[in-house]
Amino acid sequence: MSNPNLSKIIRQDPSLVWYTKNNANLSNRSILEHVLNYGTWKQVQETISELGFGKTKELYESLTNNSRVNIRPRAKYYFDLYFSNANASKHTN
Numbered sequence: 001m002s003n004p005n006l007s008k009i010i011r012q013d014p015s016l017v018w019y020t021k022n023n024a025n026l027s028n029r030s031i032l033e034h035v036l037n038y039g040t041w042k043q044v045q046e047t048i049s050e051l052g053f054g055k056t057k058e059l060y061e062s063l064t065n066n067s068r069v070n071i072r073p074r075a076k077y078y079f080d081l082y083f084s085n086a087n088a089s090k091h092t093n
Contacts, residue, residue, distance in 0.1 A: 005050045006031045009043055016043075032059050036079055037072050057083045 009031065010016055010023050016034040017023045026034075028051065035047045048056045060083055063071055071079070 003028055003050055006047060009046055029059050029063060033063055033070055036075050
């Protein structure tokens with residue numbers, strides 16, 4: 001089950017999950033994947049704020065530590081750098 005505030009990001013911009021009309025039951029992991037691939041920087045920051053930096057980083061690592069990675073290569077490169085260099089203390093909620 002996803003965080004209701006994360007689901008709000010998808011409801012406000014359904015183009016993030018353009019391939020489905022049933023976006024009510026997306027997991028936090030799936031929402032993060034779509035926001036990182038197709039979202040704006042504001043949506044990324046809202047997602048990090050809602051989940052917390054540590055949880056977001058943990059979900060990101062679970063998305064990228066598989067043999068099949070659905071994060072676009074350019075986004076993966078950027079967020080690999082972002083999460084490895086970001087100071088978690090700046091992102092505490």
